[in-house]
Amino acid sequence: MHRYRSHNCGELRAADVDTDVRLSGWLHNRRDLGGILFIDLRDHYGLVQLVARPGTPANEALGSLTKETVVRIDGKVSARGADNINPELPTGEIEIEVSEVEVLGAAEQIPFTINADDGVNEERRLEYRFLDLRRERMHRNIMLRTAVISAIRHKMVALGFNEMATPILSATSPEGARDFLVPSRLHAGKFYALPQAPQQFKQLLMIAGFDRYFQIAPCFRDEDARADRSPGEFYQLDVEMSFVEQEDVFQPVEQLMTELFTEFGNGRTVTSPFPRIPFREAMLKYGSDKPDLRAELELVDVSDVFEGSGFKAFAGKHVRALAVPDTGDQPRKFFDQLGDFAVQQGAKGLAWVRVGEDNALTGPIAKFLTEDDIKSLVVALDLKPGHAVFFGAGEFDEVSKIMGAVRVEAAKRAGHFVEGEFRFCWIVDFPMFEKDEDTGKIEFSHNPFSMPQGGLEALETKDPLDILAWQYDIVCNGTELSSGAIRNHEPEVMYKAFSIAGYDKETVEAEFGGMLRAFKFGAPPHGGIAPGVDRIVMLLADEPNIRETIAFPLNGNAQDLLMGAPSEVEEARLKELHLSIRKPQVK
Template sequence: MHAYRSHTCADLNKNHVGQTVRLSGWVHRVRDHGGILFIDLRDHYGVTQVLCDPDSAAFADVEKLRSEWCVRIDGEVKARADDLINPKLPTGEVEVFVREIEVLGAAKELPLMVFGDQEYPEETRLRYRYLDLRREAMQENMKLRSDVVASMRRRMWDKGFREYQTPIITASSPEGARDFLVPSRLHPGKFYALPQAPQQFKQLIMVSGYDKYFQIAPCFRDEDPRADRSPTDFYQLDLEMSFVTQQDVFDTIQPVIGGIFEEFGKGREVDQTWEQISYKDAALWYGTDKPDLRNPIKMQVVSEHFAGSGFAIFAKLLEQEGTEIRAIPAPTGGSRKFCDRMNAFAQKEGLPGMGYIFWREKTADSVAQELGIPVKEAQQKLKSGEVEGGMEAAGPLAKNIGPERTEAIRQQLGLGLGDAAFFLGGKPKAFESVAGRARTVIGEELGLTDKDRFAFAWIVDFPIYERDEETGKIDFEHNPFSMPQGGMEALMGDPMEVRGFQYDLACNGYELVSGAIRNHKPEIMFKAFEIAGYPASEVEKRFGGMVNAFQYGAPPHGGCAAGIDRIVMLLADQANIREVIMFPMNQRAEDLMMDAPSAPASEQLMELHLRVIPQD
């Protein structure tokens, strides 16, 4: 028999009754039933119930066992009585009577329990991650991650891609975040960088004549942490292709990503049609470039209904250049209680409030106020039909702008009885993000968001440039390496109108994929950077390797990268990306388990010709 096991803790069934087996694993929990000790023995594959009574020679040793001790047991497989079968376990028809036991690894008192669903502070979970990872939910998350990566690889190979590895130690190359720098011992005073992405290398692979590339690539960025972002490193499915258009990239990656969600989505609906939405429309309709399309709410511009109206705040606002009023429709949200709750939400977001109108059944109070009669008389007139009932608009905005404008808004938004609309105004960039968050809250609270679905959309036509309102300086708003739509000709016009062949894939409110058709022509690249204030010398200094390569017959090429951590996070129904990363950092970019970052030894600093300046 094998030194440690003849079977795993998921293998045994009725066919093994009467056999002597050897199992190894961890003591999940111990139960004492009238002197008979029952142990749930757990390994990576499952759980088997083992038991021991005082007649067994191993009983004294079994009595000493505690949770999470690692043990080997030899014993006889026995069938459970029919009323004791556990249908929740693959091994639930049998149990193993212990004849011999060996403690392979004893455990101290546990800082967190593996058995059960107790909640522990994140600091405790990360400091003792090896225990946290033993828990069933974490085991399932990590198996899911591994299976997703394996499926991605198979799907890419099936599409004719080959996997190539790019360097981990390279030159610093700004990608929109801060680099992690690595000092060079052999070249004092100089530094390597960990790659924020394989961007330049994968483009150089295309220049080298390799038509299709992919890689499960580690990326390193010194970023501020968020729930959906690791502060140090992450993995992405990175791919690039030569001689392709933007649509070719979409047609290549869509079945890969869609197939992953169908394979691992636990039966949830996966959108088959992925619409393409311009960056401008996404900002207008959803307040974000990563919209959650499970929420059907679309915001609209309603400025014309407030211009010159009796609502002075919006009317005066619209007299300023570049301002507008947007409405957030709220089907079924037509109650004062809900409207007040959303107004409070806006105040928490730092706004004075959020205007609203809601549509309700006409009330005796409003009729009395309109006709200047007592409420009882108004009730009688409504009951007799002398005054027509039906729907009326309510809320401060409705009173200020009057019935005609209010009705025009209702018709534009397609709302009716029991519905509401919320309004924000100003320069769009100042309120879009708050409007987007309000749309999300409205969809959630009113039950409009379809939770049992993965909804995808390509966000396209990203602007390449932005202008600083204070200084007037033009800089890149998005990826500077994207090919401008219209090429060199487009760069001769208004920079604010230039759009790039750049695209993101959004799913359920998260950005999953980002990519572009690359700017592979040096003259267009130099011009694009010149507009943003970067002379040719600066471009050659920063990106010399790639610029030089483009002068030797570079093919048109493009690609994208899909965030593996976020994909698994969605599939695992987790809101925090650290739940699907095996050994993540905490929110302060610290590894509590390995005590990183740590202070270097004096000898290391001397070798690297570095000196640490003490912080006050």
């Protein structure tokens, strides 16, 4: 018999009764019923129940061991009585009568329970992540991640893509988030940068003639954490294709996502094909460029209804309305709670009216609306008896943010939110440039390497704020999975686009010399995208926080509490790297 096991803990069944077995694993749980010990033994594959009778060496040994001790046991498989079968366990019809126990790895008293979610805080969990990963939910999430990545690789190869690796040590980039820098020992005072994304390298692969590339790529960005973004590092499915237009990129990605979310969605359906929604339309209808389409309500711009209105709260402002049908029997509490929710999003309040019989309006602002206002609202919103209408007024961006959140919340509360589905969409036609509110400077709004719609002519003749780019996002259930673009592959277009954003020719050549040089030697039209692997798994696992799908994430302060990173470095190492530390002065 094998030194440690003849079977794993998840594979024994009723057909194995009377078989002598050897198992190894962790002591998951223990129950003492009248001197008889029932032990749950756990390994990677599952749980099995052990039985140790009173007066036996096995009973004495197992009764004194702490939970999470690693043991090897020998025993015989026996059938459980009909009343003791556990239908929740694959091994629930049998148990193991233990005859011998060997301790393989002693365990100290554990800092939190493994076999139940006891509400331990995240910092503690990350400090003891190796224990946290023993929990069933976390183990399942990590194995889901493994399966998803494996499936991505197989599906991408089947779609004709080739997996290639790009450098980790590279040059700094002036765009995007802050780089993580790596000092050079051989070149004093100079630094490598960890890649924020393999952007330039994957474009160079297209210029080199490889046509269809993909990579499960590690990316490094020195940015703050949030629920759907892990600080420090993350992984993305990096994709690039040659001789393509926008729809050519959409086709394989849409096929991949449909297959992936169907296979691992645990019964949830995928709506297909994915709608294409222009950026400005998305902001107007949904208040967001990452709309949750499970909420089957839309916002409507009714600013013109109140243009010059006597209702001073709305006059001269951008006004967005949300009509919610089938609310005739909703109590006042429904409206008050939505108002409280809007305040939590930053609103001063939430104006609303009800639509009664004959389209008569009631509610806090009904008395301020003229007969013409009401008629215009009925037409604009297609109002019917039983509708409720919520209003937001103010600056465009502020109203979009608040009413976009209210749209989803109202849909959930009023029964217009679809569960059990993955609703994807493409957001297209992003503006190429935007104006910085503080400085008034024109800057790139998205990816600086994107091709402007209309090419060089558009850059030379249009107002920069009116130029659209061949840029797109893929969104699922309100989560942005990725941005992508058809790339600019023409040097003159690149020079002009960067000049509009304030970069002179010399700066562009200094920062992007490798890319520009490549463009001058025959660059094909190309484009790509890079869906976030962590976010894909987060959606499939139905987890609210991305760190729940990563084996060893940094915490919200970008610290590794288990390994102690970031850490100080001894003076000799700093000297070797030509560095000195200048800490901020404590006030």
